[in-house]
Amino acid sequence: MTLEERIQDVNKRIEEACLRSGRSAKDVHIVAVTKYVSTAMTAKVLDSGLEHVGENRWQNAEGKWNELGQRGTWHFIGHLQTNKVKDVIGKFEYIHSLDRMSLAKELEKSAAAKGLVIKTFLQINISGEDSKYGLAPEHAANFLREIQGFNHIKVVGLMTMAPIEDRAEDTRMVFRGLRELRDTLNLQGMTKEPLTELSMGMSNDFEVAVEEGATWIRLGSVLVGKEEEE
Template sequence: MSLEARIQHVKERIEAACQRAGRAKEDVRVIAVTKYVSLEATESVLDHGLVHIGENRWQNAEHKWNALGNRGVWHFIGHLQTNKVKDVIGKFEYIHSLDRMSLAEELEKKAALLDLRQKVFVQVNVSGEESKYGLSPEQLPSFIKKISNFPHIDIVGLMTMAPFEGNPEETRPVFKGLRELRDEINAQGLTREPLKHLSMGMSNDFEVAIEEGATWVRLGSILVGKEEESR
């Protein structure tokens, strides 16, 4: 299937999921996850009008960003090591994986030096899987309250990763849980501005995530395909 055909296929599935949930399709934005594809394939994604690009490791993203960074909106979606903040700050408009205080402090420090405001999603391990990064739901309110006072960090929403399930319907409680956590944070008024966004849902389960309120879905294999780079 061509990239153009995959984009159309995904668009139709997103629209159907929004219709089932009574949501406007414009409320859902797609991040094209290009971590498994080449520079040329990433350029093709941008050529086809997909603006949001997702990468999870700076060492794999660097050459793509150097070539194409001025063309799209870049999202860092992987686990971010504190010593890599200096590499991604100022390049990735969104960081989806803020999950600990040491990382928040380093982001604040580096953003202050560059005089910018870094948009972040706080990562929550809703499923409780040991293999997943993220704060526990119980840790979230106090963490949010503390970093809301950081002047160079803008918390725009929450992110989670659901377990990979053969039946995507089994992921629904995870996505519902993240939405409820966001609503609780907003009800408590813990942030400067209400949290609007939920970054959740990937190729295997994005329709369920949309039905439960996802505003950003992170799509790799179903959208851009998968290839190992030959470098």
């Protein structure tokens, strides 16, 4: 399949998932994960009309951003080391992986120095897997309370990664858990503005994530592939 055919297929699957769950497809945004493809392929992604690009390591993203950074909206979706904050700040409009206080402090410091407000997602380890980053759900409220005075970080929502399952349906409770946590935090008034966004769902499980309320889905292989066939 070509990139255009994959985009059409993904959009159809999103629309069908929204129909099943009574949602509007307009509320679901695609982040095209380009970490495994070249700068040329990333340019094709942007040429196709997809506006949001996701990278998980600055070392891999640097060349692409230097050539294409003025196009589209860039999302940092991987684990962010504090010593890499200076590299990504001001380049990536969204950080999907805020998961610890040391990172929050470094983001606040760097964003303040540049006069920016960085949109972030609080990464939550809903599944409880030791191999995954993220705050335990029960620590989310205290974390948000502690950063309430950080004026250069805007937490717009929550992010999680589900376990890789043979059946996508087996991920449902993870995505439902993230949505329910967001709703609970909003009832508690933990942020200046309500948390509206849920970054969840990848190539193998995005339809279930959409059914459970995902507003951002991070798609690599099912959308971008490796390199487009000519």
